[in-house]
Amino acid sequence: MKERTEMRDDRQQSAESKPAKRGMRVAAWAALVFCAIALMASSLLAKYVTESQERAEMESSGFHIxxxxxxxxxxxxxxxxxxxxxxxxxxxxxxxxxxxxxxxxxxxxxxxxxxxxxxxxxxxxxxxxxxxxxxxxxxxxxxxxxxxxxxxxxxxxxxxxxxxxxxxxxxxxxxxxxxxxxxARNSKPDYTIEDQGNGTVLVTVKTNDYADIMKVTWDPDKLSPDNTNILMAAWKDENPTGTFTVESNSTYELLFFKKSDEDVGKTSGTGTEITLS
Missing domain, CATH: 2.60.40 (Immunoglobulin-like)
Known part of the structure; x- marks a missing residue:
């Protein structure tokens, strides 16, 4: 009988100790959270103070931009x-x-x-x-x-x-x-000049918002215009400059025949005047 009483006392003591342990854990977590918040607050405060000091120094030194x-x-x-x-x-x-x-x-x-x-x-x-x-x-x-x-x-x-x-x-x-x-708007046309690798050079013009006259100049010793293109029908090597009128937001292609095996490569630019050399 005495042994049973002691066993009940032990279980009661164990049950009573569990809430106490949980309370200690809660208190420990609360302390950690408080420390973390305090650390963050002090860091932000230090940053604010530093920035305020720097701004004050800039203003007092006559630094203005x-x-x-x-x-x-x-x-x-x-x-x-x-x-x-x-x-x-x-x-x-x-x-x-x-x-x-x-x-x-x-x-x-x-x-x-x-x-x-x-x-x-x-x-x-x-x-x-x-x-x-x-x-x-x-x-x-x-x-x-x-x-x-x-x-x-x-x-x-x-x-x-x-x-x-x-x-x-x-x-x-x-x-x-x-x-x-x-x-909001781009009034300058873009263009590329690219060697096609088949004896021709292709000029591609993207007009963007530009709508007016384009001017093209080429080296007659190296290139000759494709007169089958209606835009280039009147262009001659004797006067190696041609113009054509473009509409906005449009793409135009101009083909030139090469007179040598020199690789022209690929270049790009912006503007209303194009020079092929």
Missing amino acids: SSNYLEEISQTYTVADWGDGFDILLYNYEKENVAQVSEVDMTYTVTVSEGTTVSVTDQASNVPDEDNDDIYTFGKFANTTYHTLHVTPGTTVSKGDKITVTVTTVAPYKKMLTATFSI
């Missing part, structure tokens, strides 16, 4: 017509407060989406890249000034595509300005 399109928080713009490209202005002052002119020399880089090129000039139309290392210098000026970024989409960029332009300062502080541009 802005743009007519590029922003720290990227914006998206629609370009009505690529044409020969478009310009983005980079200022040595805050555009919201022209009185805040940069008091320090600045250097920066420019990156653009694949298939796009960019050229940089200062207000005097000089290239501010003395070492040709694609790091541009925005020198300290007493007055407001600007640099011009001329962005030219390549032949692989077509209507509806988007390109991104980003300026990142290298010194004395780091700041990034960026924007995305979408094309």
